[in-house]
Amino acid sequence: MTSTRPDSILLIDDETDVLSAHGQSLQLAGFKVHAFSSAEAGLAAFSDSFDGIVVCDLRMPGMDGLELFRRVKEIDPDVPVILVSGHADIATAVNAVRQGAYDFLSKPFLPEQLVLTAQRALERRALTLEVRQLRDSRSDAVEGGPLYGNSSAITALRRTIAQVAEIDVDVLIEGETGTGKSLVAAMLHAQSNRSRRQMVTIDCGAIPDALLDEELFGVAQGAYPAAYKTRIGRLELANKSTLFLDAIDAAPMKVQQKLHRALEVREVTPLGANQSRPFDARIVAASSTQLTERVQEGSFFPTLLFRLNSLTLKIPPLRQRREDIPLLYGLFLDQAAKRFGRKPSALTPEVYRYLRSYDWPGNVRELQNFAEQNVLGLWDGKLASPRAEPVPAADSLKARVAEFEKAFIEQTLQEVGGDIQTAIASLGLPRKTFYDKVKRLNIALNDFRSRP
Numbered sequence: 001m002t003s004t005r006p007d008s009i010l011l012i013d014d015e016t017d018v019l020s021a022h023g024q025s026l027q028l029a030g031f032k033v034h035a036f037s038s039a040e041a042g043l044a045a046f047s048d049s050f051d052g053i054v055v056c057d058l059r060m061p062g063m064d065g066l067e068l069f070r071r072v073k074e075i076d077p078d079v080p081v082i083l084v085s086g087h088a089d090i091a092t093a094v095n096a097v098r099q100g101a102y103d104f105l106s107k108p109f110l111p112e113q114l115v116l117t118a119q120r121a122l123e124r125r126a127l128t129l130e131v132r133q134l135r136d137s138r139s140d141a142v143e144g145g146p147l148y149g150n151s152s153a154i155t156a157l158r159r160t161i162a163q164v165a166e167i168d169v170d171v172l173i174e175g176e177t178g179t180g181k182s183l184v185a186a187m188l189h190a191q192s193n194r195s196r197r198q199m200v201t202i203d204c205g206a207i208p209d210a211l212l213d214e215e216l217f218g219v220a221q222g223a224y225p226a227a228y229k230t231r232i233g234r235l236e237l238a239n240k241s242t243l244f245l246d247a248i249d250a251a252p253m254k255v256q257q258k259l260h261r262a263l264e265v266r267e268v269t270p271l272g273a274n275q276s277r278p279f280d281a282r283i284v285a286a287s288s289t290q291l292t293e294r295v296q297e298g299s300f301f302p303t304l305l306f307r308l309n310s311l312t313l314k315i316p317p318l319r320q321r322r323e324d325i326p327l328l329y330g331l332f333l334d335q336a337a338k339r340f341g342r343k344p345s346a347l348t349p350e351v352y353r354y355l356r357s358y359d360w361p362g363n364v365r366e367l368q369n370f371a372e373q374n375v376l377g378l379w380d381g382k383l384a385s386p387r388a389e390p391v392p393a394a395d396s397l398k399a400r401v402a403e404f405e406k407a408f409i410e411q412t413l414q415e416v417g418g419d420i421q422t423a424i425a426s427l428g429l430p431r432k433t434f435y436d437k438v439k440r441l442n443i444a445l446n447d448f449r450s451r452p
Contacts, residue, residue, distance in 0.1 A: 222273020
C-alpha cells in the first residue's frame, strides 16, 4: 500500500500580519498553506477529504477557534488541530487538548516552535490516514492468510505459486519459522491437478528418528514381532496426490539417503518387505534453514537436495516486508475477534508504530498471537516500545509553556544586551509580570547584561 505524506496546513487567524508571518514560516519549511482570516472561511474550505492539519487562533470575532475545533472534529474526528492562544487563554487551550486537540502554542512563540509542532502533527496525520486505509482494506483479506500483502516480495511469491502449481515437479520451500511454509504447500496442492485427493503431511521434526522411517516407507506384516499387520507409509498414501515433508532438515541422515533413493525411482520398499511398490506423489518439502549450508556442514544428503530443489520457493520474513505487517495484523485481528466472540481492538497509530518498528522474529505466527492477545486484552504493552506520541498531560503542557516562555524571554534579553526596560517594552509585559516570570522561570538577568 502506498500513500503520499500529507503536507497541507489550514491556517486561520483574524490578524492579517500574524496570518502572513505564520504562513510564510510554514511555507519556508516546505508546507502547503491554505490561509484564511476567519473561522467561517476556514471551515467552509474544510472537508472529510482534507488530508492535512488545522492551525487556528483561539480568540477571533464571530466563530472562535474552540468552536472551529469542535466543528472540524465532527467532520473528521482524527484531524490534528493546533490552537494558538494568548496567556489568558492557556487554561482553555489545555482543556481543548484534553478534549482531543493535538496541541497548543502560547503567544509569543518562535517560528521554529510552530514549524516543529506542525511537523509532528503532520506525522501523526500520516499515520492516522494510513491506519484508516488499513481498516478499509481488511475486507479484501479473504485468501492467502500469511501471504496476504502488497509488498513486491509477497506479490511475486503468490504469482510464482500460481504459475508452478500445475507443473508436476517437486518443490522445496525455504523460510524462517512462522513464515507460512505449510500454507504455501497447501496452496500448491489446492491449485494443482492433484487437488481431488487430500494432501498428505508429515512433520519430520515432530516424529522420533526411530519411527520416521516407518512413517514414510511403511512396515510389512511380520517385519518385527510387534508388526502384526502391514502399515502403509506416507509416500504410498500420497499416491496421485501431494506429500508435504515439513521440516525436512530435521530428518536423520539415514532417512534422507533412503528418501533420495525412493524419489529417484519413485518406488518405496516398506520395512521388512521383499518387493518395492511404485508410487506417484508430488513432493513438497519445507525447511527453516538453508539446505545448501546444511550440505556444506555435512548434515544434509547433497543428492537429496538436488532431487528436491527442482524448484525452490523462498518465503521472506516479516522484517523484509514491513509494509504488509499492518495489513496482516488487521486480518488476524478480525479473525481472532470472530473466533473469540470479541470486538476487534482499535488499530491505533500507536499500535501501528509498534507493528512497523518491531522485528517479529517469530514472523507471521508471532504476529497472529499478538493480534489474539490484543483481542483478549492480554497485551500490557510491555513487549516492545512503540515510541508513541501520547497526548500530553496537563503537567507536561505547563512545562512546555514554561520552556517556551523562558526561551523567548532569554532570546529577547540576548537581543537587547540585557537592557531590562527595552526587554519589557519589546515583550509587551507589565513590569511586575516580567519579574514574576524571571523568578518563576529561574532566568539569570546578569548573564545577559553587556560586559564593559
